[in-house]
Amino acid sequence: MEITLGIAKKLIHAGIKEALLKGNPCTIAVVDGDGWLVAAERMDGALIPTFDIARDKAWTALAFKMPSSDIYKFGDSTMPGFGFNTTGWNDRITPLAGGLPIKDGNEVIGAVGVSGNIPKQDIAVCKTAVDAIL
Amino acid sequence: MKKVKKVNKELLSRETVFEEDGCIKKITLGMAEKMIDAALRWARNGGFECSVAVLDASGTVIAVHRDNLMPETLEIAIDKAYTAAAMTAPTRMMAIMTSPMTAMGVGPDGHGTSLGFRHKLRWCTVNGGIPIRQAGTSMGMKVIGAIGTSGCPSGTDDNLCSQAGATSLYE
Numbered sequence: 073m074e075i076t077l078g079i080a081k082k083l084i085h086a087g088i089k090e091a092l093l094k095g096n097p098c099t100i101a102v103v104d105g106d107g108w109l110v111a112a113e114r115m116d117g118a119l120i121p122t123f124d125i126a127r128d129k130a131w132t133a134l135a136f137k138m139p140s141s142d143i144y145k146f147g148d149s150t151m152p153g154f155g156f157n158t159t160g161w162n163d164r165i166t167p168l169a170g171g172l173p174i175k176d177g178n179e180v181i182g183a184v185g186v187s188g189n190i191p192k193q194d195i196a197v198c199k200t201a202v203d204a205i206l
Numbered sequence: 207m208k209k210v211k212k213v214n215k216e217l218l219s220r221e222t223v224f225e226e227d228g229c230i231k232k233i234t235l236g237m238a239e240k241m242i243d244a245a246l247r248w249a250r251n252g253g254f255e256c257s258v259a260v261l262d263a264s265g266t267v268i269a270v271h272r273d274n275l276m277p278e279t280l281e282i283a284i285d286k287a288y289t290a291a292a293m294t295a296p297t298r299m300m301a302i303m304t305s306p307m308t309a310m311g312v313g314p315d316g317h318g319t320s321l322g323f324r325h326k327l328r329w330c331t332v333n334g335g336i337p338i339r340q341a342g343t344s345m346g347m348k349v350i351g352a353i354g355t356s357g358c359p360s361g362t363d364d365n366l367c368s369q370a371g372a373t374s375l376y377e
Contacts (some may be wrong), residue, residue: 077270077271077273080271081271082277088235106277107249108272108277108280109270109272109277109280110271110272110280111269111270111271111272112267112269113238113239113269113270114235114266114267114268114269116234116235120264120266121299123266123267159366
């Protein structure tokens with residue numbers, strides 16, 4: 073499976089429905105398997121910076137093939153990856169919660185990023201969106 | 207159950223919201239989706255694929271869709287719409303003003319060419335971005351957003367695609 077515009081729209085609409093039910097306006101961004109943005113939508117009332125944050129979360133989830141909040145562990149001094157966060161190799165990487173990779177079996181085919189509210193609610197919207205297409 | 211029904215209705219609402227004086231106050235997500243779908247439909251009918259972005263008055267993306275395999279067209283579509291929203295003028299006008307080949311570009315004091323904008327990272331003075339005004343197209347009306355297209359075979363096609371999207375607001 074590949075993330076096309078049709079699939080991205082389906083995913084975003086599922087997320088929007090969930091966000092509307094909870095009353096949390098947010099931005100939902102979808103990237104394809106190479107990390108390129110396919111579609112993004114900012115709901116009425118979502119704040120201005122949420123667009124850039126959402127796409128950064130999606131990119132981070134895709135690049136590391138893990139939820140964007142999981143990369144915090146590379147900054148832990150007891151972990152082998154310590155110091156990783158000081159390299160400054162990229163300005164898109166973010167450890168904020170709300171980015172999830174989309175997995176088809178074991179293969180990561182894309183990622184979705186949500187920004188707009190507290191981490192718990194962002195993740196809930198993410199999960200609803202991913203579940204809608206798998 | 208009642209709540210769910212209401213939400214579904216809101217989600218699918220693509221009606222353009224007109225104020226009492228006939229002006230459009232702001233672009234909602236539903237309106238942005240309607241514009242993008244109309245623009246992409248226009249492009250598909252012409253046999254090509256492109257990216258379309260709709261921005262609000264603050265120059266922030268409301269919705270952006272990429273319908274092709276060229277990733278950078280999405281960024282260019284956003285930048286074109288940003289330029290149109292920021293200058294409250296079509297990027298076509300900026301293309302003419304900054305071109306050294308036109309009368310505006312080689313005016314008495316080189317006014318146009320001095321607007322080179324090469325230092326502006328997000329500036330894109332290429333055909334394809336159109337501002338959206340409260341009502342009509344007069345220069346006096348406040349800009350409420352912009353639409354930008356990138357990926358069509360020519361700049362004229364980009365402009366027409368954006369226009370198809372902007373026109374759909376009044377359908």
